[in-house]
Amino acid sequence: DADVTQTPRNRITKTGKRIMLECSQTKGHDRMYWYRQDPGLGLRLIYYSFDVKDINKGEISDGYSVSRQAQAKFSLSLESAIPNQTALYFCATSDVDLASGRRSYNEQFFGPGTRLTVL
């Protein structure tokens, strides 16, 4: 079974509709992230969460909101979808840094993506 799962995998919706994308993980990681990817471009960070009580905006949070329902679940909502939110959305997880804050890296593990089309 995949460690990071996303539902739905594909979604077509209309302008103005509310959409929720869900992410679940079995890796036991505290940190979760939502990214979007536009065709031919790299990923851009939307929101991230260090634990269930922590939510932080990324570089492109306008028009999006998130909910961290539990350690294993992180949902992304589009309150009123618009066509320029058509993109590929990825969820990712990572482990916490060591208490010293000097850990060299925390590999991020990505889900398979959700392809969202807003008409």
Place this chain on the structure above:
Amino acid sequence: DAKTTQPNSMESNEEEPVHLPCNHSTISGTDYIHWYRQLPSQGPEYVIHGLTSNVNNRMASLAIAEDRKSSTLILHRATLRDAAVYYCILRDVGAAGNKLTFGGGTRVLVKP
């Protein structure tokens, strides 16, 4: 975040080495160099990372210039499965969180 510059695309023949360059002239002392790759229709996956010394793992090698202003990801024997977009990313270990800032990456085409 410090910026990286990569070629848009590269081609290689199967079983031959691939050298993917990355320029990061504004790198700071607390920036680690990370590489991720994204296979077609999949999410990105971690490849390798380094700070100052060259690094090797089962997937690739990372050669870092002495002044750290550039680095090269080396795939020793390319396979068809290595066809992907490769992203060179700088991560400030001193900054809060573990945010990755993706650029455009290099699309690698492997020819049989």
